[in-house]
Amino acid sequence: MDIVSKEKRSEMMSKIRGKNTKPELVVRSLLHSMGYRFRLHRKDLPGTPDIVLPKYKTVIFVNGCFWHGHKGCPIYKPPKSNVQYWEEKIAKNKERDRINTLLLQKLGWKVLEIWECELTDLYTLLSKLRHQL
Numbered sequence: 001m002d003i004v005s006k007e008k009r010s011e012m013m014s015k016i017r018g019k020n021t022k023p024e025l026v027v028r029s030l031l032h033s034m035g036y037r038f039r040l041h042r043k044d045l046p047g048t049p050d051i052v053l054p055k056y057k058t059v060i061f062v063n064g065c066f067w068h069g070h071k072g073c074p075i076y077k078p079p080k081s082n083v084q085y086w087e088e089k090i091a092k093n094k095e096r097d098r099i100n101t102l103l104l105q106k107l108g109w110k111v112l113e114i115w116e117c118e119l120t121d122l123y124t125l126l127s128k129l130r131h132q133l
């Protein structure tokens, strides 16, 4: 299953991680290193997906755990002040995400979500992408 050595892999990962810190850029580098071709921010699709892989009829959203209310997130902790304000804001984002996912699925797209916290373990993320694409 493992095609690259441990050393090579951590070298790859540190390159990817070092070059870009923005979650979306990290995912793009990762996909690129896996040989996938993709387009970015297709405005003609619901929710303007961050990454679009036309060949796989798949779109990817890279979600910030806080803004998109990642349930069971190992990193993000719910805010302790202005609780109602944030809860409403995040609930609105989640509802919009849900609707966009439904619309995309209706159009025949497969929708993948990648959470910001998943970028702390790129190897697991890489396997997830391999499995789901």
Ligand SMILES: [Zn+2]
Binding pocket: 065, 070, 073, 074, 075, 076, 115, 116, 117, 118
């Ligand atoms: Zn998370």
